[in-house]
Amino acid sequence: MSSFLLVLHDVAPETWSDYRRFVEEVDALGPVPITWLVVPDFHSRQPLEAHSGLRRRLEERLARGDELALHGYFHQDDGVAPRTPGDWLMRRIYTHEGEFYRLEEAPARQRLERGMGLFERLGWPLHGFVAPAWLMSDGTRRALRDSGLSYTSGLHHLYRLPDFQAVAAPGLTWSARSAWRRGVSRLVCAGTAALHRQAPVVRLGLHPVDMRHEFSRAYWLRLLRRMLEDGRRPLTKIDWLRQQEQGASATA
Template structure:
């Protein structure tokens, strides 16, 4: 399948995004990508972490990413280390940053200067490899006010939260349903299934539906059956696009709305 053909104007779209792409997670990421291909050979957006958990990258991993990018898949920036190294401000903040995200919400509480430093480091990492960079998605979709302010200073075309995609630099909001699973424990997996059924019941009118898949989403039978079945069904009525291509199409056709309250 040629992944580089242009999107059809006006047709609703879906995107498949692979999170936490790094050398140490690559075998699990490949299992997810293989599971996607078992449904259909669609373009995917890979969220790459330059120094995942402070570990270096390697040449073999980067060669594989370069080959995927050449085939029409998108590489986007997903933080720099994927680690939240700050201290929670209170117990609510502790629950959000240590329990909900397991200490991986890297951009959840950064100042503008620190967010900009890490964003620039990630952008330079992409540039040294000659990879185009259009999008940034924060780990766990958590972004501080300083991160939103720092994004104004980079030539990116989009960012995303759990509930929406934002066309940059104006931060215009594109309402976008998001299938996402938590597989760390059995009870999280059990809760993920009804949560995503609730999401699926409300996405019919949205121009972009997102499948936000994490490295172990192909390793649990019920989770894999849930997202792969919904992906198969939606491909009958929606076109699969990278997030960058979908945002460009929606921006061209004016399918966005003012981002009231986008910057906390």
Template sequence: MSDIAPVRAAVCVSLHDVAPPTWSRCETLLAALAQVAPVPHTLLVVPDYHRRGDGLPPWYRAALAARFEAGDELALHGFFHLDDAPAPGSPRGWLRRRVLTCGEGEFAALGRDEASARLRAGEAWFRHAGWPLYGFVAPAWLLGAGAWQALHDSAFTYTTTHRHFHLLQPRRAVAAPCIVYSTRSRWRRALSLARNAGLTQRGALLARLALHPDDALHPAVVLQAQRLLEKLLRERVAMTKIGFANALGAALAPGAPQIGGMTTSDSAATAPPTATPASTSLG
């Protein structure tokens, strides 16, 4: 585990798929986490979830505003959370975009222009709501080449993939293992619980706990997530993703010490990672 100042070993707790139709389940998860400790969260907000056209109802706006005022971060999580790009043309593409992610990997196959348009629409939605916006996380963590290009053209500070935390300005990536559950079937839940029970996250500068609304429907998942958070907090400080991004950015400033094998002299931009979905069907 790294003890390099000014970045402390951290844990980021994120709640995905935040939208009006999922909010009651989100509240259940937030209440369960609060029983462990009053940690800050990063709420990954979808402006028009599944193209339902819910907008920003007053009750929902007030709920998110209260979370923001309490110290949570609000980040952009796609715009529709729906993969409406042309159908995959290969068995591998079909598996990746239709089976593993249930057609929700919105940014998996978008071209640069369309990806940029949706990022701008998300920025406009946040401006209308009056909330600052620093981070973007693609649904299912799937970013195709066009989406990566759009992100690098944008003003976003960071993004995350299934295995890494990516600073976008400057371009740096650090390993950030993610604890996540797949709950769409009984066997997936059992596999997730068994896998996550054995995770230690030792040696990683950042550990991540990513929860989805339907996790709230399964008491065993909620209980394990509580115990894992309790365990992580014994050795890590809880941060929002923008909090970690700011700490990491400061550590990468000229003259800062080396972190995770990266130095400030290493200024070459890295190629976008391959768009590989997580082992879950969720994003």
């Protein structure tokens, strides 16, 4: 059976209001589990431990069968200024939030351990890590290999840890910061969805800014409804990976 994975990025106290209406609409469709990518201290001004309200909501989502994953630590590129044109392009045009793009192994490991420690203190199960903007340095990859986590993600694949075994999982996402970006994103996303219509799994990677514009928010809701009508089964990332492992074991 084909599946889809609904993934909400950049989950933090200041972004919860962006997602509230959309999540209510998703819940009205029936049981659609969500993978929430949680930022422990969004832009160094949103420590999750200080916001009991959001923690309670996320615990309620866990009880519904959702998954919480670690999404960076600060979700902010706080490294030294770009020094090459390519670096400037990636870190100032593509994104300002590639927190793990240039980190050496030691600081990457420290931030991973801080985030994992937060989940442990809150009693939340943790299986996966997703770097902001899916950008990871070699040092981050080395730190992830012995982190004990089960998976990480790129734009086009999930990666089983510790050996980074690639699992094809095409992702649909928007860049919705401006009207022209939203227009282009709709065309690109529709084309990508059509290209992967027969794929065993498709990921829907939503961001808070998508929810701030009716044009993009409505697109995601329509796509979600269509996938349900097409018979795709909604799963969290970890549940889909476990399903694949079970299927492989059964045929071995």
